[in-house]
Each structure stands twice: as structure tokens, then as C-alpha cells.
Amino acid sequence: MCNPVIGTIEAVLYTTICVGTCLIGNFFQILSYAIYPFNKQLFNDINGFLASFVWKVLQFIFENIRHGKVTYSGDLLPYDESAIVLANHRSYIDFYLIHFVAMRKKQLPNLKYFLKDSLKFLPAFGWGMYFMKMIFVKRDWTSDKKKIEETFAQIKSLTTNVWIISYLEGSRITPEKVKASQEFSKKKGYPILENVLIPRTRGFIATLNTFREEKVKYIYDFTLVYGHEKRGYGVYPSMPRIFMGRIDNGYRFHIHVRRIPISSIPTEDEEITKWAVQLYKEKNDFLEEMKHNWTDNIDLIDPVMTPDDIKKDNSQEDLKNDNSQDDVKKEN
Ligand SMILES: *[C@@H]1O[C@H](CO)[C@@H](O)[C@H](O)[C@H]1NC(C)=O
Secondary structure (H helix, E strand, O other): OOOHHHHHHHHHHHHHHHHHHHHHHHHHHHHHOOOOOOOHHHHHHHHHHHHHHHHHHHHHHHHHHOOOOEEEEEOOOOOOOOEEEEEOOOOOOHHHHHHHHHHHOOOHHHEEEEEEHHHHHOOOHHHHHHHOOOEEEOOOHHHHHHHHHHHHHHHHHOOOOOEEEEOOOOOOOOHHHHHHHHHHHHHHOOOOOOOOOOOOOHHHHHHHHHHEOOOEOEEEEEEEEEEEOOOEEOOOOOHHHHHHOOOOOOEEEEEEEEEEEHHHOOOOHHHHHHHHHHHHHHHHHHHHHHHHHOOOOOOOOOOOOOHHHHHHHHHHHOOOOOHHHHHHHHOO
16 A cells, blocks of 8 residues: 555545535536526536536546556447436545546536535535536425426537436445345345336336437446455445555456446336336346456446447458457347
8 A cells, every 4th residue: 555644635636626626617618607697508518518528637636646447348439429328436536437437528518417416515626516416305305396397408408518427326325225125126026136226217217208319328337346456346435545556456346237228128117117127127137247256247338439340340250250249249
């Protein structure tokens, strides 16, 4: 591990850089409010630019200074596409993995997270997300319905892309929550899952119905996985730990992505819930495999590539049996 004195100095330095960048962003965000009544698209563009700048700073520290080692598998994503992004929720640092992909697809300015309402009071970062018009939800979906519908209407009117990011589990996974979720599954006759919680679908159904075929044509299903070479599956560095020293000497991160056409998802509420439960069952099984074998049996691919690159490859290699291509397809 790192020298504790240097580690502490670095942690203070990087915290200052991140919070400072964010506060400067907040300052311009407040100014941008002058534009809001007149031009919501421009307001959105300015705030998207500011947010992506702050996130790039955070990402640069994670990937380039701390050497966070992220691997990728599954479907490739095009550069210019709106999506509803579903991710399992493991830790406070999940955003690094989501942004790892979003940055490479040039969508950092277009992220709209579903967030707990209390988060908007978090100094600097919470304020920034408030200005970003993120989708803030209190515990009770019904009491927020009207406000969320307003936010949805605004998002829909934007001409830019959007990635609507939702953790369907509702909160970060903990052993107690897994137990409660399993009890619930027993009653409902759902599969018993170990590595994710059963998804809550009320918000998802509303999101799907709002954007289906209108602005968004795809679901991106992200499975976020953490591990440490010695300490095992599920171990991840805390935020202060990331700021304190290199994280490439043990910590490892993986993201598995599926790109699912919304047209393939049922339209009835109950059927959508079943679909989501099945999706999370598959996530659960994927995580189980990684728990035992990490990426040994998984084809890693370069996330910068797009589906078009795969098509080109396929036509070039023609009849030759290329196993790696087959495996990418199998995931669909
Ligand atoms: C881990 O890999 C081995 C060998 O490929 C395989 O037999 C086993 O089923 C895998 N474990 C899980 C949990 O999938």
C-alpha cells in the first residue's frame, strides 16, 4: 500500500480538485439559470457541458492517475444513441463504470440519473445534479409522480440524446437487503437471487411507457462487477481510497453490456415486470460466473468499437469460423 502521509496529502489534493472543479461548475450553472426561461435546450447544453467536464476530471483521476483497470464484454454500442440504462447497484463508485462507457460513447453530457431526493442537498455534487435536472425521487413513487412527469416531458422535448440511468434495485445491495429480497421472492414465486435484488419496476414501467418508440429505442443493460485479486469478488475501493493511491495492484472492475431493442419488451405492466425479473435473474447468473471465474470464460472486447465495426469484421472474415464473434452474438 501507499505511504500514509503521502496518501493523505494526495487524498486532500484530489478531493480539493474535484470539489473545486464542481463548485466552479456550480457557479456557471447558477448563471445559466438566466437562460432557463427562454431556452431550455441551451440551458441543458450548457449544464451538460459543465457536468461532463467535472465527470471527466473524476474519470481522469480514476482511469489515468490511479490506473483503475476496467474490462468490458457483451454488446458494442453506437456513438449516437439514446437509451434507458439499467444497472445493478453495488457501491457509491458505480458511476465510474457507467461513465467509463458513457465517455467512450460521447454521452457524458446527456446522462440523467434517477436519484434519491436527499442527494440534491449534497454540497457541490448534489447541487450540480439538481441543476442538471436529474430525476429526483422520494421513497414514494406516487407522491412524486407529477414532478417526475414534468421532468420526463422536458427530457422528451430535448433535441439531444439522453441516457436515462436507473438502478432498478432501488438501493445498494447489502446482505440484509438480499435476505429481505429473497423473502419477497419466495412469497411472489420469483427466482431466489444472491447477487442482485429483485428489481422494483414501477418507475421503470413509467419510464418505458413515456419514452418507448418516441425518443428511446434501446435498453442498455449494464452489469457492474468488482473484485480484488486477493480479497475476492465484490470488493471495491472507497472513494477516499481511490484518491489515496494506485488501484491497479489488486482491484479490478468489469462491465458487461447488453443492447436490447425496446420493441422486444412486452407492453403490459405485469409482463414488463416479468421481463425485468428475468433480466435480473440473468444478471445474477452472470455475476455468479464472475464470482467463481472472474473473466476467464468471458470474451473481453474494446468498448470503443461500435456494432458497425463488428459487421465489417464479419464480412471480411466471411466463412472463417471466428469463435470470438460467435460469443459476442451468443450474449444477445
Ligand atoms: C467456472 O469455470 C469452470 C471451468 O470453465 C466451469 O466448469 C464452471 O461452471 C464455472 N463456474 C461457474 C459458477 O459458472
